[in-house]
Amino acid sequence: MVAMVIFLELVLLATTGCSVAHPGETHLPTSDLTADGGGTNFRRKRHAEVPRYNRSGGFNEYEATLLLEKHNEYRAMENASNMWIMEWNTYLQRSAQNYADKCNFDHSSASYRANIGGYKVGENIHLANYKLLVTRPATSWYSEKRFYRYYHATAKCEPKKTCGHYKQLVWYNSHALGCGIKFCESVENAGPEYNNSYLVVCHYGPNGNFRFAWPYRKGEPCSECDKNITPYCIRGLCSPWPDETPENAIEAASGSENFTAQLNIIVLMLTSLATLKLT
Numbered sequence: 001m002v003a004m005v006i007f008l009e010l011v012l013l014a015t016t017g018c019s020v021a022h023p024g025e026t027h028l029p030t031s032d033l034t035a036d037g038g039g040t041n042f043r044r045k046r047h048a049e050v051p052r053y054n055r056s057g058g059f060n061e062y063e064a065t066l067l068l069e070k071h072n073e074y075r076a077m078e079n080a081s082n083m084w085i086m087e088w089n090t091y092l093q094r095s096a097q098n099y100a101d102k103c104n105f106d107h108s109s110a111s112y113r114a115n116i117g118g119y120k121v122g123e124n125i126h127l128a129n130y131k132l133l134v135t136r137p138a139t140s141w142y143s144e145k146r147f148y149r150y151y152h153a154t155a156k157c158e159p160k161k162t163c164g165h166y167k168q169l170v171w172y173n174s175h176a177l178g179c180g181i182k183f184c185e186s187v188e189n190a191g192p193e194y195n196n197s198y199l200v201v202c203h204y205g206p207n208g209n210f211r212f213a214w215p216y217r218k219g220e221p222c223s224e225c226d227k228n229i230t231p232y233c234i235r236g237l238c239s240p241w242p243d244e245t246p247e248n249a250i251e252a253a254s255g256s257e258n259f260t261a262q263l264n265i266i267v268l269m270l271t272s273l274a275t276l277k278l279t
Ligand SMILES: *[C@@H]1O[C@H](CO)[C@@H](O)[C@H](O)[C@H]1NC(C)=O
Pocket: 051, 052, 054, 055
C-alpha cells in the first residue's frame, strides 16, 4: 500500500483591503534582526542553499535574506527601467508575522495595513501543507507572470486568472518587504487538508498592484530611476544605496530549488475580489 501524499498550496493577495470570499510560528524573531529605523539591508551569502522551513518561530535572518533576494532576483528579471530594489523591513516583518500568527487564510483589514512603518502596505499570502522552501512563496507568486498581459491596454490579468501576486511582487516602487511564517495546526478559512500547514504572509510597502496600472515601465534597467531618491543601480534595480561589496555580492539563485522532488499535485489559485484601488 502506497501512501498518497498530496501537497497543496493556496495564495491570496490584497492591496487595499479587499475582502476575500473563500479562498497557513509563534514569536517574532525580532531579536534575530537589527532594526535600523525601518529597514535592514540583508546580504545574501554566495552559493546559498535554500532550506525548507521546518521549525517554529518566524523567518530567521538567513531565511529572510533568501526570500528577499528571491524577490529582487525576480524584479531584476523584468528588465524594467524604473524598478526599485527591495529591502527587508522589520516593521513590515512584525506586522506580517503578527498576522500570520492568527492562522487565518484571509486578508488582514485595510486599517491594519493602512500605516505600517509609514507605509500603506500590500499583502500576499501563501499557504502550503508541506515543508516549503523558504523562497517558495515568491516563486509561486512570480509564476503568475504567465497570466499577466503587459501589453494589453487595460494592464489586466488574463480573464479568470490570478496575477495580482505577481504584480505586487514586481511593483516598481514597492521597496520595503517584510514576511512572516507560522506553522498552523488548523487554518481558519481553509479546509482540513490544510491542518498542519505553513502560512506565509508578506507585506509590501508602499502597496502596489493598482488596477489598470502597469507594475513598472519596460526599458533599459535603471534608465528611469529617480536620481534624487535612488541614485544607484544594483543589478538593474534602482537603489538608494551603493552597490554591495564584492565579498557579499549577491548571486543569481542557485539551482537548489527542486520542485520535482515534491508532489505538487494541486496548486489552487484563488482570486481575491481584487478591488484594487483605481489610479
Ligand atoms: C531543519 O533543516 C535543517 C537544514 O536542512 C536541518 O539541519 C535541521 O536538522 C532540520 N530540523 C528539523 C527539526 O527537521
